[in-house]
Each structure stands twice: as structure tokens, then as C-alpha cells.
Amino acid sequence: MGNENIFDRLFETASRRIAQRSSRRSLLARLGTVLVGAAVLPTLPVDRSGRFRKAHAQGFAEQAQTADDTQCNYWRYCAMDGYLCSCCNGGVTSCPPGSEPSPTSWIGSCLNPDDGQVYLIAYRDCCGKGVCGQCPCLSTEGEMPVYRPQLSNDIDWCFGARSMVYHCTGAGIVGKA
């Protein structure tokens, strides 16, 4: 899958960076090319749709709409996990007052039913406040255990934020798939 390969490449880059400055280089060297989690890569988008993009998009797209971003079936939320920032006085690309956007994100590929195009969506958590609690949209379609972190929704993705306390999630377009 294309996105997986992108992800793997990003992780390989991260692995090399870790190896370069790790005091346990010998261990990492022995492990060779095995996937190592990304260390401090604040702008690394993490692909949480992966190979299930198609299945997820197909299932989601049938009921997706483009009018109301406070509903779980808003088209950009095809790989959404969490509380909608749009319901918390934030927006699809803005955090609610007092919270901070995480510099890390995971990625989905969502079909816009208006133009029929598939867009890359970066899901960013807003952090540093307790759980917003409004509009939970927790999908398990394509969701994997935490040993496949890029596809797991059991992980707090506020990596790189000043506080990793999770508040809500938004969904910004970062390109065309």
C-alpha cells in the first residue's frame, strides 16, 4: 500500500536518526532494519488509515456529508478517533480556547462527496486541557492494536505538545491522495 510505504520510509528515517545518537547503538545495529518508532519528529504525520483506507472510505463515504462538521459522518472524519473539536468551540482546523494543537498527527484519506476527490487529512489532537467530552466519534474500522501504532486509536497522540493531556481532535486537509 502506498501510504504504508510512505510511513515505512518515514520510520526508517527516524530509525536512522535514533541510531545515530543512541548510546545503545550496538543493539540497534544488531536489530538492523527493524522498524523503530519515530523519536522526536514533531511534524511527522502518522498514517492511521494504512491499507484499510479503501475499506474504511467505502464504508464511511456511503453516509458522508459536507455540510455539518459537528457530525461524525462529516466527510473529513473518515478516520476520526476522539471528540470533535468542532463541538468544543474549536473547528476542523482550530483548537478550542486554551488548548494547543499537537505537532504530531495521524493521516486518513477521505473522499469528498461533492467533488469526488480523495484528500489526505491530518488528524491533530488539541492538547493541554482535559477531555472536551462533546461529540465522541470513535471508529474502530481499520483500527489495530497498539503494536501497530500508526493504526491504533488507543494511543494519546499529543506527542510534542507541552502537555499530553488530550482535549479533542480536528481534521485538516494536507493534500490530495
Add this chain to the structure above:
Amino acid sequence: MAQRRGLLSAASGMVLAVLVPGQTVVAQQTIEALPEEARLEVVEEWGVNVLPEASPRWVYVLDVAFDNLIASRINIYDSDTGRFLGVVHSGFVPNLLLAPDKSELYVDETYYSRGTQGDRIDVLSIYDAKTLERTGEVILPEGRALLVSKLPAAALSPDGRFVLSYNMAPATSVSLVDIEARKYVGEIESPGCALVYPTGERSFSMLCPDGSLVDIAYDESGGAEVFQNEPFFDSETDPVFSHGAIDIAGGRGFFVSYDGVLYEIGIENGRTALADQWSILSAADAEEGWRPGGWQLLDYQPALRRVFVLMHKGPKWSHKWPGEEVWVLDPDRNERVARFALEEPAISLMLTRESEPVLLTLTDTGTLGVLDPATGEQKRRIEGTGLTPFLLHAYAE
């Protein structure tokens, strides 16, 4: 509260809080300054209750409190009576560990110095199992993985000497804590694998993205040797749930996959190898849409030599749906020996760690069921064990 009321500390006898009807101000005065009639005439002794040694029938319910994640708690119940025994309050997405000698319990947890903000503090908190007093702590300087609480996110070595705390930053490692010395030892680097499954006194395994287990042997100073294995399941098409069960003494472990394949892992000298695999679904079961699902959805009880799994009917990707039934599997003969319909769908289950165990089930609204593992009969129902409790723990006999 409208009545004249004082809470008197018999020990100090110095300060009294007075609540005046119709007023919101709480004044503090010395007892001597109060009028005679405001003083309590009888001073009763106040004590603090202490628990006896933990019974294997006590259940520790970990409530992640999803709508208020920074303030979780562990509620303790006697499953024989339904009685509430105590609580340990905990931080952000904690993990609970119970010392094998029943003397202590450990909470692997995260706080911020200003609640949701400020300095991050990752800490292993140490509690006395009888007084439930916080008796010590070990700071985890490299942090811990912030996952919605899962059993394999932290583990004790079988002798209780070391804590292994899974860490993800997002590079993965395991923080090693020496409980005896109350000391953080160091990080054990992981080749991108997750969670911790102890396999021996000084060994554990982790689940890897490619569907393999990596076996890691460590020593008391944090030195580690890493042994990789071939994948034993297909992590692309049919991943295993991370809530498996390991019986170190019996040398076997079990994982079930989203599509109902039960994998048995053989364990010898800290090394793992696939020992067996079979589908727990007959063609008819699969046709009806039965699947494993939930949170803490699988357990193996060595005294019974049975695997228990929460099952529901649902489509693909319904792997977190609560179980409508418990299926009882004989992993020696690879067959299902019983199925129990639950009164309420459950997200978690466990078998108590004793020779004549009970089956405990937990709903996502906090109702604890106590069942006979032979018949599935529900013997007791305990409501209100948490806001959003996810995990069940109990001391071994």
C-alpha cells in the same frame, strides 16, 4: 449539615471547623474560644481501618474515568460479598500491578504538576496493600506510554523484584524499575515492538508490528539481550488482540485474533515459539458472525486448563464491541467446551487466580458479574464499580 456540628480532632484538640446555618463562611477557631455548648461533650476515639491480607476473591477494578482522564481510580471489592473495600486514586491512564507476596500494589501513572498542564511526572507509586497508604514512589525519568490502560502496558517480574513499564515516545522501550531498591534502573530498547509480557524471572516478550514476538532477557543492571522470532500471525489481515494471557509456570501463552484464531505460544527459558493455532469458530459460528471482542477479553486459567473469551455477533472491525457470550475453550484438545450467555454484555473478564476460581465480568457501565466458570451461572452482580472501568485485577492465591 444545617445542624451545629464540629469535627473534632481528638489528637490535637486545637482547631474546629464550624458550619453556621445560612452562612457560607467556614470559620476556624480554637476549641477554647468556642462557647461551652458548642463543644462536643463526648470525644470518641477515631481510627483508620486496615484491610486484612488480600483474598484472591478481591477484585481491583481500574476505572480510567474517560470523561476526566487525569483523575482515574482503582476501586476494590470483595467479589464474595459485593462489599466495597477501598479505593486508590490514580492519575492519567494508569496501570495497576499487584505484588506476588500481597504486601504492596503499584500504580504506574502520569501527572501534570498543574492538573492538565505544567511539568509532566511519570511515576510508579507504591501502596501498602493493607493500609492503602502511599508508601513510596519511583520516578520514571524517560516517561511511559500514554495508552488507554491495558494490562500488558506494565508488568512485574514473577518474583516481584522488577517492574517493566512500556514506554513510547513514540520510539518504544521498556523502563526497568528495581522495586527492592526503589530505584529506576534504565531503559531497555525495543526494536519497535510494544507492550510487555513476562516469560520468566528475567525475561519478557513484546508484540511487534510484523506479527512476531521479540524475546528479551535482562539483568539486574538493565543489560538486555534481544532475540527476534518469525511472525506467528498476519498483522496486516488478522491481528491478535493485545490482551492475551501468559502462564509462565505452565510455559504457555495465548492470543486470539480479530477473526477468532487462537494462537498458543510455548515458552521455554524465556524464549517463545508458536506451539499451536486453531480457529475457535466453526463454519456455522462464522456464518452467524461470531467474533472475539471487548477490552480485557481473554484469560487462561491454569488450574482449569481453560481459555475464556468474550464473544459477540458483529461485522468485521467490531473488535471492541462488548461480548454477549463467554466461550470456554480447551486448548489441549482445541475445542470449545462451553458457551455462556451473559446477562449484560461485558468488555472485560478474568478468572480469579486460585484452585477453585470464579469468573468475573465487567460491563462498560461498571457492573461487575461474578459467575461460576463451570456453568456460567451469575452468582452476584455488583453495580457502580466505576464511571468507565476497563480492567480487572486480583491477587493470586
